[in-house]
Amino acid sequence: MQKVKNKWRKFASEILILAAIFTLVQYLVTAGLLNQYFQINLASMCINVILAVSLSLINGFTGQLSLGHAGFMAVGAYVAAIMTNMLDLPFIIGILAACLAAGLAGFIIGVPTLRLKGDYLAIATLALGEIIRVTLQNIDYVNGPAGIMGISKLSTWPWLFGGVVLTVVVIVNLVNSSYGRAIISVREDEVAAELMGINTTKYKVLAFAIGAMFAGLAGALYAHYFYIIKPETFNFLKSFDILVMVVLGGLGSTTGAIIAAVSITALTAALQPFPAIRMILYALILIIVMIYRPQGLMGNKELSMKTFGRIWGGRN
Amino acid sequence: MDEINLMEISNLDKSFGGLSAVQDFNFQIAENELVGLIGPNGAGKTTVFNLITGVYKPDKGSIMFKGENLVGLLPYTICARGVARTFQNIRLFNDLTVLDNVKIATHKDVPYGLMGAILRSPGFFRGEEEIEKEALKYLEIFNLKDKKDELAKNLPYGEQRRIEIVRALATKPLLLILDEPAAGMNPQETQDLMELIRYIRHEFNLTILLIEHDMSLVMGVCERLYVLDYGQVIAEGPPAEIRSNKRVIEAYLGEDVG
Numbered sequence A: 001m002q003k004v005k006n007k008w009r010k011f012a013s014e015i016l017i018l019a020a021i022f023t024l025v026q027y028l029v030t031a032g033l034l035n036q037y038f039q040i041n042l043a044s045m046c047i048n049v050i051l052a053v054s055l056s057l058i059n060g061f062t063g064q065l066s067l068g069h070a071g072f073m074a075v076g077a078y079v080a081a082i083m084t085n086m087l088d089l090p091f092i093i094g095i096l097a098a099c100l101a102a103g104l105a106g107f108i109i110g111v112p113t114l115r116l117k118g119d120y121l122a123i124a125t126l127a128l129g130e131i132i133r134v135t136l137q138n139i140d141y142v143n144g145p146a147g148i149m150g151i152s153k154l155s156t157w158p159w160l161f162g163g164v165v166l167t168v169v170v171i172v173n174l175v176n177s178s179y180g181r182a183i184i185s186v187r188e189d190e191v192a193a194e195l196m197g198i199n200t201t202k203y204k205v206l207a208f209a210i211g212a213m214f215a216g217l218a219g220a221l222y223a224h225y226f227y228i229i230k231p232e233t234f235n236f237l238k239s240f241d242i243l244v245m246v247v248l249g250g251l252g253s254t255t256g257a258i259i260a261a262v263s264i265t266a267l268t269a270a271l272q273p274f275p276a277i278r279m280i281l282y283a284l285i286l287i288i289v290m291i292y293r294p295q296g297l298m299g300n301k302e303l304s305m306k307t308f309g310r311i312w313g314g315r316n
Numbered sequence B: 001m002d003e004i005n006l007m008e009i010s011n012l013d014k015s016f017g018g019l020s021a022v023q024d025f026n027f028q029i030a031e032n033e034l035v036g037l038i039g040p041n042g043a044g045k046t047t048v049f050n051l052i053t054g055v056y057k058p059d060k061g062s063i064m065f066k067g068e069n070l071v072g073l074l075p076y077t078i079c080a081r082g083v084a085r086t087f088q089n090i091r092l093f094n095d096l097t098v099l100d101n102v103k104i105a106t107h108k109d110v111p112y113g114l115m116g117a118i119l120r121s122p123g124f125f126r127g128e129e130e131i132e133k134e135a136l137k138y139l140e141i142f143n144l145k146d147k148k149d150e151l152a153k154n155l156p157y158g159e160q161r162r163i164e165i166v167r168a169l170a171t172k173p174l175l176l177i178l179d180e181p182a183a184g185m186n187p188q189e190t191q192d193l194m195e196l197i198r199y200i201r202h203e204f205n206l207t208i209l210l211i212e213h214d215m216s217l218v219m220g221v222c223e224r225l226y227v228l229d230y231g232q233v234i235a236e237g238p239p240a241e242i243r244s245n246k247r248v249i250e251a252y253l254g255e256d257v258g
């Protein structure tokens, strides 16, 4: 009984905190207290959080080194833009189609490539991500290298916030279930997992497809915030950026991925006027973290209210 | 033999490159039997286990389990048919807790769907409670319940070996195969382990196949032994017979006799 009560109390407090954050930002935006610069960075943060959390399902929890995440983001961005801009369909349809298409792409790419391991998988996913990009460059319907322009700015704060919450809730709930344990067992020891009755291929493909699906969501939100999408935006450097967030946050930590995505986005924004310094600092942070904390900021641990409770409790 | 055999292996062959690891291997095990597979280093014992559980595909031969040939099935489906194993070199999920290690083994019978998990349906909470209760039940038997929240890698060797058995047991097998379960244990731990193996066999109505390198260990616990040398069965029978078998003694002569 006590357990049930705690469960509801936790649930209620989470809802309350989310509602408070949402309302606060919504108020700041509508009251015009948040200037354009902050709004853009806020949108970038949301999109990057979705990308990092979804890639962390593949790289962090399933242990499959994927370097093609930007490819799935591109699929989502293009499909959503086609739906809204060219076919005049509502945004929600664009988003759903983006998720579906990217998830399907993840499934189709995942089935053959996930037989590969480690470096081979990394190279294969890198190549497939590039293939998606080059393919887009050669499709006239989407204007080849010039990309799609004049996409309506439909990614408002409620959509961005909703996208982040949806991604985090689905992935956290998945990971903290028997299915999630099956997925994690693949990372820990694929052979042992298979021999304990886990269909490892199925769970690798499942994680890959779900991760790709949310990358598609990020793509849809991106396209409808920044007006314009070009194949070049989704090159392997973008995949690499997302990977850095996941690795810095800690493989197998959702909160780590979120923290890393938010801080790297903020850092990038702050250093926008000094592009040279930005790259150096970026590399430096990576090197320092890899030397002193190779498991990433959070390792495979999660930050929770309980953690804060423990820290504060300990000080009393 | 009157009882029906739970598993019957015929003419099994496996070679690696030019090396013939298992040759014309024939084997039967009846329901509820406790059989030992012994033999010197490199005799091919682990290879037999890998063939049964689908890690390797045999070059030739059949493995009939409850009337179905296991050859060509994927390891996870073989596990679903009721064959579970432990590993000679411990292969626990190191960075996970003891409890999660055991829970993973129950996943093949997961009582709720993927959507239920994502939407946190009432069935999910009920199912998770069931899974936890089940996992703790097995840990309790092996006296590991108070270790449930420790990471598997942080436990001493003997306990890791026991968790491997618990994990295999949690897949609810009909046939449990143990690859040198007592390796690295001291005599007292080994004695306790053999007791435990006898106990779970009755408690869960199991059939057990057990590899041991050291002959003296299996003499007390196994009803029947197969002796493997250079990939071939050189003797088969009750422990008392095996102990005095000339070929067996010769095979073990090059080694410290158990």
Ligand SMILES: Nc1ncnc2c1ncn2[C@@H]1O[C@H](COP(=O)(O)OP(=O)(O)OP(=O)(O)O)[C@@H](O)[C@H]1O
Binding pocket: B016, B019, B021, B039, B040, B041, B042, B043, B044, B045, B046, B047, B048, B088, B213
């Ligand atoms: N994957 C493999 N590739 C090549 N050779 C192998 C492989 N697995 C086993 N072997 C060889 O097959 C032979 C039998 O090995 P196996 O591991 O089955 O022996 P074992 O009886 O379990 O020995 P031990 O008591 O040392 O565990 C050995 O010569 C071994 O080197």
Ligand SMILES: [Mg+2]
Binding pocket: B045, B046, B047, B088
């Ligand atoms: Mg062996």
